[in-house]
Amino acid sequence: MSSLSRTPTPQDLSITPRDRRFGRDDRQGRWWMNGDPIASVFHTALSVTFPKGEAMFIEAVKAHRDGVPEKLAREIRAFTQQEVIHSREHVVFNRKAAEAGYDLSELEADVDNVMELIKTRPPIVNLMATIALEHYTAMMAAIMLKDSAMYDGAEPEWAALWKWHAIEEIEHKGVAYDTWLHATRDWSRWRRWKAKSLMMVAITARFWPKRIRGMKALLQQDGLTGWRVSARIWWFMLGYPGILRKSFVRRSRPSWQRPRPDAAARHPREGGRPEGPLSPSPRRRLRGGSVPKLDGCGEVPYLLARGTGDRPCHRSGPRPSSCSSNCNSPDASRCSNSDAARRHSSPRGRPGGSWL
Numbered sequence: 581m582s583s584l585s586r587t588p589t590p591q592d593l594s595i596t597p598r599d600r601r602f603g604r605d606d607r608q609g610r611w612w613m614n615g616d617p618i619a620s621v622f623h624t625a626l627s628v629t630f631p632k633g634e635a636m637f638i639e640a641v642k643a644h645r646d647g648v649p650e651k652l653a654r655e656i657r658a659f660t661q662q663e664v665i666h667s668r669e670h671v672v673f674n675r676k677a678a679e680a681g682y683d684l685s686e687l688e689a690d691v692d693n694v695m696e697l698i699k700t701r702p703p704i705v706n707l708m709a710t711i712a713l714e715h716y717t718a719m720m721a722a723i724m725l726k727d728s729a730m731y732d733g734a735e736p737e738w739a740a741l742w743k744w745h746a747i748e749e750i751e752h753k754g755v756a757y758d759t760w761l762h763a764t765r766d767w768s769r770w771r772r773w774k775a776k777s778l779m780m781v782a783i784t785a786r787f788w789p790k791r792i793r794g795m796k797a798l799l800q801q802d803g804l805t806g807w808r809v810s811a812r813i814w815w816f817m818l819g820y821p822g823i824l825r826k827s828f829v830r831r832s833r834p835s836w837q838r839p840r841p842d843a844a845a846r847h848p849r850e851g852g853r854p855e856g857p858l859s860p861s862p863r864r865r866l867r868g869g870s871v872p873k874l875d876g877c878g879e880v881p882y883l884l885a886r887g888t889g890d891r892p893c894h895r896s897g898p899r900p901s902s903c904s905s906n907c908n909s910p911d912a913s914r915c916s917n918s919d920a921a922r923r924h925s926s927p928r929g930r931p932g933g934s935w936l
């Protein structure tokens with residue numbers, strides 16, 4: 581169960597660790613997200629937290645695995661495998677960011693301080709912190725995957741890494757919470773609600789300011805400071821893609837609803853007509869409510885809420901000649917008609933060289 585979802589974890593949910601390796605032989609541009617420094621440093625600042633943060637998640641969950649039902653025990657094992665691999669890949673991502681010239685020591689020191697603080701807390705508090713943070717990672721993952729233009733023009737290997745991570749975060753989003761439900765099975769409903777609500781407030785008050793401080797620290801290294809930079813950060817958070825705003829919008833919260841298999845075919849851009857109570861809203865249709873499928877990831881059910889369907893994932897490979905120069909889609913027909921192509925030329929999207 582997602583931490584704010586009332587829908588139970590599906591019985592047939594399968595958590596599949598996909599042992600992918602990314603970018604060993606690649607360089608990483610400082611502004612690898614299509615030349616957009618704001619989007620690039622958002623990912624880099626977030627990535628710095630992953631190796632140690634996800635190791636903490638694993639320890640917090642494993643500390644409460646004794647006596648859990650067999651199904652949950654299997655899910656904890658799969659969750660652990662996924663997070664270990666995520667940590668390994670983000671170590672590489674962070675090393676490439678350092679090789680690109682970023683000094684990550686200030687951000688890493690902040691993560692170390694948090695880890696020291698966590699050691700002093702009871703295991704159940706660490707598990708509660710984990711469910712709050714896993715909730716945010718699942719929501720961010722959903723936002724990243726739902727926006728079909730999010731990684732257009734990004735360096736393909738790193739875009740693939742983030743999509744792969746997002747898929748697996750959504751897949752295992754209920755594991756920490758289900759473990760906590762088991763660990764607190766003797767608690768009253770009121771005590772559970774109070775505890776998780778207080779933790780959510782505490783995590784929220786720290787999580788977002790820290791991400792913004794991290795982004796500013798990295799942008800400062802690029803020589804980007806001042807109110808216009810701050811304004812662009814807030815636009816990224818609250819405008820487009822609106823990571824922070826969407827994290828607090830109820831309809832953007834992930835749930836365990838299975839995507840309708842014919843959703844893509846019904847999508848207006850695909851020539852279909854939306855029907856029924858689960859059809860995407862007109863606004864969502866305009867934003868592109870589809871879910872990319874990562875090569876080699878196989879079927880990924882239960883990804884996102886309502887009106888979603890699978891679409892090809894942008895991936896490494898030769899760019900079709902019909903695509904715009906900063907699109908890495910291998911699928912020319914989808915590229916030329918996608919909102920990605922429109923966003924490439926949109927002044928509100930990614931303006932390239934002159935980003936302010």
Ligand SMILES: [Fe+2]
Pocket residue numbers: 634662663666667745749
């Ligand atoms: Fe992860």
Ligand SMILES: [Fe+2]
Pocket residue numbers: 637663714717749752
């Ligand atoms: Fe996770």
